[in-house]
Amino acid sequence: MTHEDRRRIAAWLAEGLGYAEIGRRLGRPTSTISREVARNGASGDYVADHAQRVSGHRARGRKPARPAESAPGEQPAEVVRGFVDQFATLLAATGLPRMTSRVFVCLLTADADGLTAADLVRRLEVSPASVSKSIGHLEAMELVVRRPDPGGRRERYVIDDDAWLRAWQADTGAHSKIATAARRGVEIFGTDTTAGTRLGAMGRFFAWLSEQMSGSTLTEAAVYDALTVLAALVHADRPLTLGTLATALDWPEDRATAALDAIRRKPAIADPLALRTVGPRTYTLTTRPDRLSPAQRKALHQ
Template sequence: MPGGRLTHEDRRQIASWLAEGLGYAEIGRRLGRPTSTISREVARNSAAGGYLADHAQHSAGRRARRRSPLQAAQSPADGEPAESVRVFVERFAALLAGTGLPRMPARVFVCLLTTGPGSLTSAELVRRLQVSPASVSKAVGYLEAMELVRRDQDTGRRERYVVGDDVWLRALVADTGAHAEVAAAARHGIEIFGAGTPAGLRLERMARFFTWISGQMNGGGLTEAAAGDALTVVAALVHAARPLTAADLAAALDWPAPRVAAAVDAIGRRPDLADPLAVERAGHGTYVVAPRPDRLSPAQREALTVGPRPDCQPASRSS
């Protein structure tokens, strides 16, 4: 059956065609198998006198019995994954590739993820995926850089590639850090372009989104006490109605300086805490509060700045 185990009859045909002088490629074509399957079968199961069907069948059966049930399901006697496993690996890899992971690293990752022993050597990956050693090496390097795969050594000092049990936690931490960095970069862009400019408004929305994502992925990132301190600093700035330094805040709130610094840092990491206000740095190391620029459109801000319309003036009292 194409794609499954080689049968005794398959091996009889291989022996017959080899005797006729056919090459591996032609035998593979006739059986509907990859050339590598035929070459591997002959190399593994040949006897001293050449490839004999009965001897090859016995050797393959003995090798299959040495495998655990899970390994046998994933790696039949011809050394290739079962058809259902191969289809799953390719489909899952295609799904990961759709999220941005390059195709070959995705195939290697899924192959490692689904292997029974939990690890594979480079040669085993080459056989399973039917790709070149260089392709495997490049893919593993990519996955290592993303901390999705690590290298271990077995008792024979061969390198084995492993998908760690904590891979998803490490991926989550890496993503959370990346989201926070994007938010910080966007906030820096707001300082460059100006909070009220179109670019600044777009960057503000971007910063808010990635800050929210980062907060959701790391469980909020702040304790209830830290969030409370941040809100107290916002309230102090609103009440003062003037720029205050960290030292001013520490003196007014009767807090140690590190507590004020932590509260200001919390607002920087979680700007949504002060919503609909924003805590901004002013000159000479001071902080002020202002309405969040993205809460009002430019037209709305202009309308509120020019003052009330004439028809909204309060009526004068008659004497």
């Protein structure tokens, strides 16, 4: 632990923060903080300079540890540790927990067969619980996969070649859900409210972002069918069930379903209209509430 770490601990203790919160801010286990305060504090108080001196005296009394040797062709261990810490700090600044960031970068720089939990504990000098929690976080983000260890019963954690694609797809799906929720919010709050205006802008942005990230395109035939369904709904001027729509167009239901799905996936096809589901397999068209601003709609009604 550095002198700066100890200064931060002293300051946060003075502010009344608990060991768990201090550990979270430093990216260290709670047990490390409590042990530091217990071993290097003075008469119940923790003073950074005193703790640094006590720790230094204790370290000088130990037999110097032999530096880890690097295999031929590998970067020196201290260079690797420096890179891991620097990269982890950068990731932590984006919102990823610091400990999770350290575990991720450690796996990112590991060999192809990955690392076991024990490997991570040893390399990062943290508790098994911290590693387990971080692995759970990374698995939830689909950045890490588990593989059996050929040499024993332990599992190895690996960042494989598909990690980036899975993360990309997860983000794309999340953006699409946000866009849908925002459009629903516009319907609830109304387009002439401040909340509705904000949600409309948010929905348009995330819909565009999802479309750009997905990279999905529709075939010419799919676009043609989607436009045909839109024309049918406009002409009917009333909600239509899937069965009625398919019968009127003389299509099988799966073709009509595919056309409706295409409109949902690419709402811009229907612009300035929007497809709405008003009942079980029942659809209609409405004007997009976010296409005109409240001021524009007001002017048109005058």
